[in-house]
Amino acid sequence: MRHQRGAAILTAMLLVTLVATLSAAALWQQWRAIEVETAERAHAQSRWLLQGAADWARLILREDARNTTVDHLGEPWAVTLQEAQISSFLGNTTEAMSEHLQGAYLSGQITDLQSRLNVLNLVQDGRVHAPTLLAFGRLFEALQLPADELMVLVAQLQIALAAPEAPSTGPAGNAPHPLLPRSTEQLGWLGVSPATISRLHDHVVVLPERTPVNLNTASPLVLHACLPGLDLALAQRLAQGRAQNHFRSLADVVQASGIAGLSLNDGMHSVGSRYFEVRVRLRLGSVLSQERTRMLREGLQVKALWTTREIPQGASVQ
Structure with a gap:
């Protein structure tokens, strides 16, 4: 009898353990399903909000062109x-929507990409x-970057722009054909070191066609680089002056510079732009998202x- 009672108790304990294990597993699966659904909902909301912000930026640029x-x-x-x-942007007429987005915060900016030197301008018709090489040389000198990297960049860019199907002769024909980058971060494909890319990041750009520098938006350093005869001190004064009265034509730039012989041309300089970059950052609860x-x-x-979707530094992206 004692043996039978002990076996019954052991069986009961095993059953209790089994039930507890199954219950814990069911609760974990339920929690996991809720977490996955929450993450998917947050991701969908983030995509919708980021797309809406990009559309709003597109509208701003279009309306600007009307004027x-x-x-x-x-x-x-x-x-x-x-x-x-x-x-806070939605008003009282969308109270339900406002309550739903209480934890959503948005920030962003539009950057004129033609405020920078375009890498593709270095090579024209092969x-x-x-x-343009002179402008890049002045930029490299001002940033104290190695001139030999500029020469490597130009040489590799020529190869990348050449038609891949073009016949090659000699040992160089076996060399790998470098890819043409589409962003500054990819200039490493053309032999530029990470340290140099970091220093150049805010001053150069890779655009799909030749573009002039917008002298209304270029930094003093870029003004110094693309305007021969303009030293850094004069470039700084030119930028300060344009903050009060922007340039309406290239003639305004010449007049503001005080250099009568300043050489400007429509192929390298302008007062308007066509290429822009929109960067939007969204904080939705504990999730940070950023798109460029x-x-x-x-x-x-x-x-x-x-x-391009980016992960902000220190962000928790689901």
Whole structure:
């Protein structure tokens, strides 16, 4: 009898353990399903909000083109949107939506990509474009970057722009054909070191066609690089002066510089832009998301060329 009673107790304990294990597993699966559903919902909401922000930026750029072909840093598109609660923009008529977005915060900015030196300008019709090479040389010198890296960049760019099917002769024909980058971060494909890329990041750009530098939005360093005869001190004064009165034509630039013989041309210099970058950052609860969209404006048409989703430093992305 004692043996039978002990076996019954052991069986009961095993059954209790089994039930507890099954219950814990069921609870874990339920919790996991809720977590997955929450993450998917947050991801969908983030994508919707980021797309909406990009569309809003596209509208701003289109409306700007209705008013003038001159682009400068005093226009609405150039104002950085500091982090703000999305529900504060919705008003009282969308109370339900506002409550749903209480934890959503948005920030962003539009950058004129033609405020920078375009790497593709270095080569024209397969040959090195001397005025652009001079501008890059001045930039490298001002940033104290190695000139030999600029030469490597130009040589590799020529190869990358050459038609891949073009016949090659000699040992060089066996060398790998470098890929043509589409962003500054990819200049390593053309032999530029990470340290140099980091220093160049805010001053150069890779655009799919030749583009002039917008002298209304270029930094003093870029002004110094692309305007021969303009030292850094004069470039700084030129930038300060344009903050009060932006340039409406290239003639305004010559007059403001005080250099009568300043050489400008439409191929390298302008006062308007077509390429922009929209960067949007969203904080939805504990989740941070960031997207970067390159846009091309042709007249009143503004289209997205490509979008890159980025992970902000220290962010928790689901």
